[in-house]
Amino acid sequence: MRPFDILDIEIYGGSHTPEIGGKLAGLPEGETFRPAAVDELMRRRKSGTYLFSTPRREEDEVVWEGCSLEGDELRVDGAITARIFNRNIRPSDYSYSRTPRPSHADYTAFVKDGSGAALSGGGRFSGRMTAPLVALGGVAEELLLRRGIRVMAYIGELAGVKGRSYLDGEVTSDEIAACHSSSLPMLSNIDKAAEAVEKAMEAHDSVGGVVECIAYGVPAGLGDALFDGLESKLSAALFAVPAVKGVEFGAGFALAGMRGSRANDPFAVKDGRVITLTNNSGGINGGISNGMPLTMRAVFRPTPSISLPQRTVDLDTLTETTIEVRGRHDATVVPRAVAAVEAAAALAILDAVLIHTERKL
Numbered sequence: 001m002r003p004f005d006i007l008d009i010e011i012y013g014g015s016h017t018p019e020i021g022g023k024l025a026g027l028p029e030g031e032t033f034r035p036a037a038v039d040e041l042m043r044r045r046k047s048g049t050y051l052f053s054t055p056r057r058e059e060d061e062v063v064w065e066g067c068s069l070e071g072d073e074l075r076v077d078g079a080i081t082a083r084i085f086n087r088n089i090r091p092s093d094y095s096y097s098r099t100p101r102p103s104h105a106d107y108t109a110f111v112k113d114g115s116g117a118a119l120s121g122g123g124r125f126s127g128r129m130t131a132p133l134v135a136l137g138g139v140a141e142e143l144l145l146r147r148g149i150r151v152m153a154y155i156g157e158l159a160g161v162k163g164r165s166y167l168d169g170e171v172t173s174d175e176i177a178a179c180h181s182s183s184l185p186m187l188s189n190i191d192k193a194a195e196a197v198e199k200a201m202e203a204h205d206s207v208g209g210v211v212e213c214i215a216y217g218v219p220a221g222l223g224d225a226l227f228d229g230l231e232s233k234l235s236a237a238l239f240a241v242p243a244v245k246g247v248e249f250g251a252g253f254a255l256a257g258m259r260g261s262r263a264n265d266p267f268a269v270k271d272g273r274v275i276t277l278t279n280n281s282g283g284i285n286g287g288i289s290n291g292m293p294l295t296m297r298a299v300f301r302p303t304p305s306i307s308l309p310q311r312t313v314d315l316d317t318l319t320e321t322t323i324e325v326r327g328r329h330d331a332t333v334v335p336r337a338v339a340a341v342e343a344a345a346a347l348a349i350l351d352a353v354l355i356h357t358e359r360k361l
């Protein structure tokens with residue numbers, strides 16, 4: 001799988017296979033990372049850490065291959081593999097390959113893979129596949145930290161309730177770090193958002209939201225024009241996270257309603273460095289980082305699996321029917337997706353850094 005230039009990433013397994021995992025090649029050999037830091041990111045993705053996650057509990061311990069122990073850190077010896085063993089498997093719980101769940105990947109997987117597709121619990125399309133993504137993204141975050149770059153995400157909007165956003169003014173890395181230990185990783189309005197999700201749950205429904213991500217300390221000059229742009233690379237990575245249906249940078253779609261005089265980010269000099277006084281461009285001009293923090297937003301659809309009756313078709317008989325989805329599902333995927341967005345962005349940024357510094361293109 002390759003949205004990247006230097007890094008080569010492969011995620012394997014499925015929701016109810018005995019093992020899932022991720023392989024990552026292209027990391028600089030000899031670099032080290034703290035497995036405990038990766039575990040902390042995994043904890044933030046795990047069900048049970050934040051409100052409204054699926055009752056399916058998985059320990060998500062990562063077994064690393066391709067690394068050797070150096071004190072309490074792991075040294076990258078070449079291509080690395082993050083292996084995760086599924087313990088809480090219940091394949092019969094939810095298999096919808098004959099009567100596809102509206103807006104899940106059941107129908108498109110049937111079209112692509114045929115009727116024998118192993119789609120139990122969403123198969124390779126399941127949100128569970130973000131576990132290995134987060135493990136590998138955690139390593140990318142560690143390598144970026146050593147280069148002075150910190151990638152952090154939080155919920156910007158949940159169930160229609162907006163929290164404080166980078167669009168409202170500067171958001172510091174300390175504020176984001178602090179919100180990660182709340183009941184929801186959101187900068188404000190947690191109670192209001194929780195209430196809105198609960199209301200949807202009482203109605204057997206689901207909700208979506210927006211995850212915002214900021215990369216601090218990104219030097220100017222990463223990326224390039226057209227298809228080699230940083231926005232292209234980051235978008236490709238963010239759209240790999242299941243349920244993401246839109247990505248924007250800086251002020252994003254709101255730019256459509258602004259005049260140039262308001263949208264443009266004026267240049268200034270601070271401490272001998274070129275900065276911009278606003279950051280509507282999200283730290284990227286012409287596909288190249290301008291030295292300001294990278295800011296981006298990813299919109300998540302409401303969880304497709306809901307227990308309300310929904311119209312579908314029986315693919316065997318090609319007749320219309322209804323389904324009520326049973327099984328263990330997140331009422332909203334947004335709180336757990338924060339770690340996945342952070343991980344995907346970190347991998348994309350690390351790839352851009354490696355192109356720039358290691359290969360010297």
Ligand SMILES: Cc1cc2nc3c(=O)[nH]c(=O)nc-3n(C[C@H](O)[C@H](O)[C@H](O)COP(=O)(O)O)c2cc1C
Pocket residue numbers: 054103104105122125126127128130241242243244301303304305306328329330333336337340
């Ligand atoms: C962390 C996470 C958990 C998810 N959990 C569920 C779930 O419990 N039930 C469900 O129907 N979809 C869940 N999804 C979303 C589906 O995987 C996704 O909607 C589906 O694969 C179709 O892909 P698309 O929405 O990107 O088109 C989850 C996504 C993420 C990121």
